[in-house]
Amino acid sequence: MTEPTNAPRDPSGQPLEGTSPRVVDDLQCARCSYKLRGVAVDAQCPECGFAVAESIASRPPLPPLSPRAKFGGGILTIIWGTVPAIFGTALLFKIGSVAPWLKSHNEEGLLVYILLFAVFSGLGLLPTYSQAIVGGWAFGLLRGGFGGLVGFVGGATIGYLITKLVAGDGFRAWLDARPRTRVVREAFVESGFWKSFGTVALIRLNSPFALTNLAMSASGVHYVAYALGTAVGLAPRTFVSASIGAAAASQGQPDFQALAAKNPSTLVVLIVVAIAVAMCLSYGARAALKRAGLLEESTGPKAS
Secondary structure, three states: OOOOOOOOEOOOOOEOOOOOOEOOOOOEOOOOOOEOOOOEOOOEOOOOOOEHHHHHHHOOOOOOOOHHHHHHHHHHHHHHHHHHHHHHHHHHHOHHHHHHHHHHOHHHHHHHHHHHHHHHHHOOOOOHHHHHHHHHHHHOHHHHHHHHHHHHHHHHHHHHHHHHHHHOOHHHHHHHOOHHHHHHHHHHHOOOHHHHHHHHHHHHOOOOHHHHHHHHHHHOOOHHHHHHHHHHHHHHHHHHHHHHHHHHHOOOOOOHHHHHHHOHHHHHHHHHHHHHHHHHHHHHHHHHHHHOOOOOOOOOOOOO
């Protein structure tokens, strides 16, 4: 819970509407036990007039993160926050060897593509964009896109299970004890299937795959909403990445290095398109999450 701010006030001394952070959890008034959710943090309890700031200050200390969650979650955060970008770049440099091998094995190659990339993405070793580009290069837009999407749902499932195994349920209690993070967890777990599904899909539109697996799994989101939301949210960028791979392969060059040497303008266009799509997806996801009340406006965060 944040401390009260010096918000603008009306002549009576009360904060002007919409200018002060508000209580976002079920904090009770320390004097009368009135639930203060939605009340400005620098106002008074509507029931007894006791200062909300005093109730905030008197709440018991928040529980620490359990050692298992701290260690396991920390290790996963470090690995999943660094390794995918490195390995993903390496994969694109090796696309001239990987894609032809997959394509030469036809349906078996597509199955290998799905299974291997489910494992690699689930272990947090490869990002979604590089795998989808390889799929588009090897199998074309539709087969590569759908194959990548199936693989990524499998990878999300592996990431979900790894988080449960390594970090346990310690994250859940830690999140629940903090109002700011509990608001997000409520959207995942306590607001019904469809809102959970929609929240997962919106966040998946443009966010790091492995780290998002960690955050969502730790929140306790129901698996079905998690898996379906992952499929819907990843679909746009998966098919865009597959289309980039298919378009690059259609130039007749063996890899991106040769494409850059022979037809640099095409490579520049593909990069610009990828960046533009990522920006559009990010903007759309942020706007939708703000409308849902799960992302704060840039003018400042709500109280938590």
